[in-house]
Amino acid sequence: SARCVPGALVFHAGTQRADDHVVTAGGRVLTVVGSGASHREAIDVAYRAAACIRFEGMQMRRDIGKKALVALGAP
Template sequence: PGRPRGGDPIHGLEAARAAGALLFGAGVGLTEGDRSGQGGLSTAGGRIVTVVGRGASVPLAAAAAYAAADRIHFAGLQRRDDIGRSGQGSRAADRSDPSTGPGPTAAARA
């Protein structure tokens, strides 16, 4: 990856949440408000956000995570495309048993 950037506005977080994803911020900061007093989130370098998708299987959860991650944009964006996709068909797929919780989750990092 290239050198981390900071101070760039992050767009699409609400769209990703509307798609049903869970978002966990890490390298984020607050932008100054505009004339209406509306500020937002900006990049602060490093890993910016982890996007978690949920589904009945690991492949479905991974697809949901990446579909939501596709809605997030900021200057200098770099994204992993392998998270939640390795090891499919392994023991992780067995976690959809209702007695162990809500089913598999998969994450994508931006």
């Protein structure tokens, strides 16, 4: 569960509750965000949290935040 990553938040979009489970309902299912002392740290938190989430057919963008790092000249 992404709850194990401090500084991470998960926003549900294409999900619904089925009994005691959360299931996908199609489209963009979740948005995972992270907070940190720097942009790099926030990105790392978000991707660590996203790595805790698994479901069939899952796809994840891996470019989020890179434009900000380039614009800021971050290493």
